[in-house]
Amino acid sequence: AVVSTQSTGVRSRGSLSDTISSSRSSHFLSLFRILQQHAPLLPVNHIHTTTFRAHEHPQPPSSPDETVTINYVLRDGTTRTIAGRTGDNAMYLAHSNDIEIEGACEASLACCTCHVYVDHDYFDKLPESTEDEEDMLDMAPELQENSRLSCQIILSKEIDGITVQLPRITRNFYVDGHVPQPH
């Protein structure tokens, strides 16, 4: 095996190099977050990422008018309640709050890794999914009637208080049954 000599240690998420690269690399970003947590002394350098677009780092709401509450039910059954803003993307909001939803294709409707179940009371309040989203949902394991891709859920006052549940399994994570060390 080869270990690069150009290690610069582990960087915090906010200061990652903003080298432009292929648009599919945000998955490496989320995997990198996991690696940071589990292997803090590993030299990991030159991870290619896209430049951070503003909506990928949702800002906290500055007034109650624009606050939209969203609850994420995690795989272990616990709930995280997040105060988001109108217009926030539910997937990116989860990322910025360290909630482990994958986002392999960066919201480009080329995967199903951000799959969530939407609380039935709120499912009908969401705008109908496009055919492209439905095509990707076809590939999601344990698809249910209330399944949606979280990257297509945009927060609005109409869905204030929405609850989304992370599925037990996703298509990509830990495909060999590998279980991450608790942190």
Add this chain to the structure above:
Amino acid sequence: VGWFNGVPEHRHLDPDLSGASVAVVGHGNVALDCARIISAPLPHLEKTDISEHALHRLQQRRTKNVSLFGRRGMLQFQGTIKEVREFTKLSGVHLSVESDNIADVRAIMGSIPRPKKRLTDLLLKHSSPKQEQEGDISVCLKFGWSPVEVQTDTQNKVTGLLLRKNLISGDMLHPTITPTEETLELPCTCVITSIGYKVIKLPGVPFCERTHRIPEHGSRVLEYPDGPILPGLYTSGWARRGSDGVIATTITDSANTAYSILEDLREGRCSDVSEEEDMVSELEQRGVKVVTFDQWNRVDKVEKESGKAKGKPREKLLDYDEILKVK
């Protein structure tokens, strides 16, 4: 695929698109990809990083129809819905489907799981497609045909493809496929086969003939299926999982493989760990031409610069000597 993607080994492939017809044997995503590139509108292609020689050849194409032949029936279709839907979004491309079993397939749609049902619905929709527009390239998925012979002239150039019709009967989900006497001779200048997937076997790397995959667990190569781990050897992608999934699947697979490697490094499971410089000089001593990641970044920059002038994301370098010069 290597030809239009700029793989140096394939740049001289020179497919003949001077005839009206192209035949593709196979109904998987790679077959669909080939048909899509051949039929896609030029303004669309010109903005991609398609290799220069492929674009040039496509600009000269006289293709009027692309026929994709599948041995079995509609419910055995291997392509995925997104890839089929792509054809419906391309201007100048007319998608259609030909099958003798439309009624039989419609009859059991109620009992099929959602993903397959949606895909089959899309195929059925195009079995009676809207009117073809003048100038369209027709892309037709034809079910129940097996290739028999590629026909050539005295100079060994392709002149046509002979196919045999199959009868698809019984349970449409697990049909009986019976060859018939009916044949079709399709005159064409280009036949593309896209069936199955073969792993390139490397000396010293274990291989399971039965599954046609490299035995592994968590990307770590095993001596044989369920056998002991070979430390320091990893496998990723189709050689590991079989020919399944799209680019996003394989990218994620490689990330999972990287995770296994990093975990092994952390846990001290790799005995022979060397520095990058030592590895590079060892390889060069063995006559291997090495491009390091930093050097690749330079190649990347040059490709992007060249592409900019043409409105492309990049213009790929197609010659290994050029790549080595630029690094």
